[in-house]
Amino acid sequence: MPDTKPRTLVGDIFGGLTAGVVALPLALAFGITSGLPEDIAAVAGLYGAIAVGILAALLGGTPTQVSGPTGPMTVVAATVVATASAHGAEIDLAFVFGTFALAGVFQVVMGLTRMGAFIRYIPHPVVSGFMSGIGIIIVLLQIFPTLGHQSPTSPLAVVQNIVDPFLAPSIMAVVITAGTVGIIYGLPKLTKKVPGTLVALIVMTIVVAVAGLDVAVIGAIPSGLPELYLAVPTFDGFMQMVPPALSLAALGAIDSLLTSVVADNITRTRHEPNRELIGQGIGNIVGGFIGGLPGAGATMRTVVNVQSGGRTRLSGIIHGLLLLAILLGLGPLAAKVPKPVLAGILITVGLGIVDYKGLKQLFRMPRMDAAVLVTVMSLTVFVDLLWAVALGVTMSAVSFIRQMSKMVEDGAMVMPLHEAEDTEHEETVDPELARRIYIKELNGPLFFGVATQLVGLTERVPDADYVIIRMEKVPSIDQSGLVALDDAILRLRERKITVAFAGLAEQPQNLLELLHVIPEAVPAELVFKNYKDAMRSAVAAVKAGPKVDGVAEAG
DSSP, X not given: OOOOOHHHHHHHHHHHHHHHHHHHHXXXXXXXXXXXXXXXXXXHHHHHHHHHHHHHHHHSSOTTOOEEOOHHHHHHHHHHHXXXXXXXXXXXXXXXXXXXXXXXXXXXXXXXXXXXXXXXXXXXXXXXXXXXXXXXXXXXXXXXXXXXXXXXXSHHHHHHTTTHHHHSOOHHHHHHHHHHHHHHHHHXXXXXXXXXXXXXXXXXXXXXXXXXXXXXXXXXXXXXXXXXXXXXXXXXXXXXXXXXXXXXXXXXXXXXHHHHHHHHHHHTOOOOHHHHHHHHHHHHHHHHHTTXXXXXXXXXXXXXXHHTTXXXXXXXXXXXXXXXXXXXXXXXXXXXXXXXXXXXXXXXXXXXXXXXXXXXXXXXXXXXXXXXXXXXXHHHHHTOHHHHHHHHHHHHHHHHXXXXXXXXXXXXXXXXXXXXXXXXXXXXXXXXXXXXXXXXXXXXXXXXXXXXXXXXXXXXXXXXXXXXXXXXXXOOBOHHHHHHHHHHHHHHHHTTOEEEXXXXXXXXXXXXXXXXXXXXXXXXXXXXXXXXXHXXXXXHHHHHOOXXXXXXXXX
């Protein structure tokens, strides 16, 4: 049983219950969009949310994380279902759920072999590209249901047949979907105490039932204990499971560990990546055995849990137990949920996954980073996510090697990034003032392989008023390094700490200005050509006393 202190118990209970309420409509929606047979689709989403939600919380390495089926995992799961029903044959459920369980086995192996740390080597344009690609896939797959038709199982098929649903649209389905989206986006403007997805689910379902509207609904949901899928595959069958299982395992690892980083940022804690992979893997193994969708750490549900008071593993366990209680007691009511309502929910999920900030910066970021983002996004939508990520990482690595080779040829210093701890103040400074000024010296290129080292920058900065980041020995920055540096600066500013740059080389300064880190995060007047100028400004600012919005106020 998780070690929950009395003072966190109420927060854990409330956080878990709130996350469970948010998870209910998403689990149903992901189940329906997975392509599984209609009689088990919705319950498969709930089974996955229950199994992964409880076991990943109990055994994983991120105490506040809430896990379950996610948009990215459901997209890949749908391709597994499509493969199992190829050529018009009946879906081989043993193959489908066996693949989901095998993905869990691979995740456990990844955790035991300590592969969790490798998440730091995925470049930001790759993450941005595949997240945006997944968001686009989810939205594309809702076009047909929004118009009252059964959706094809792949985004390519949707695009190829995009005209068909518009020839015979269901106006009622369009209105219901639009009403659902309107409630989800509109309710937070009135109150944030109740999840918009849950309100939309309940309100629109009641409207359809009371008005007797003729639209497709989820249909009967099995009750009682789930069916077990324990068939032993043949060797050929097992080998067919391996590629999609590896895709699910890799995606689940990325999805979960990125969510773990989000949880760390909010709670100021550190997760255990390898333990997290083991917990997620065990949850997916059990989920596959009982006919559940594969899951991963769910960012939105995790944030809701933390913001509602969740602080320990108990919150994630309570989230799963609530879904189990709903499944056992309210299954007949869930069967009446209209499919256009779920389409509306998923449209908002897909739009929420898209990395708008990355897309807005597309024409300002380095050309190779932009090429990586577009390539990964395109391959994710129309080919395969695992290939997209693999190619994206390869392109980033080749680009980095070329850049470093050019610097060596040009005589620039190239060395692995390291941070100098508190450097000596090179000028005579009053000891009291010196204590309030912290200096961080970075040496080496800031690229995707070392960007996450900057995450700990804010944790190591003591109770200072002013931080000078020395950049004389940083010859270049890529998009991943820039995002990590920007995030570190913003966190320092949240602590009302003034941040200044000293000694920026031409390429880093051009990129920081191009993407508006200068002047939005660090004002132009706090960018100094050398350390001595930065130090004189820091001393003057600290002497001036009060600060406004993280910047020292002039005396």
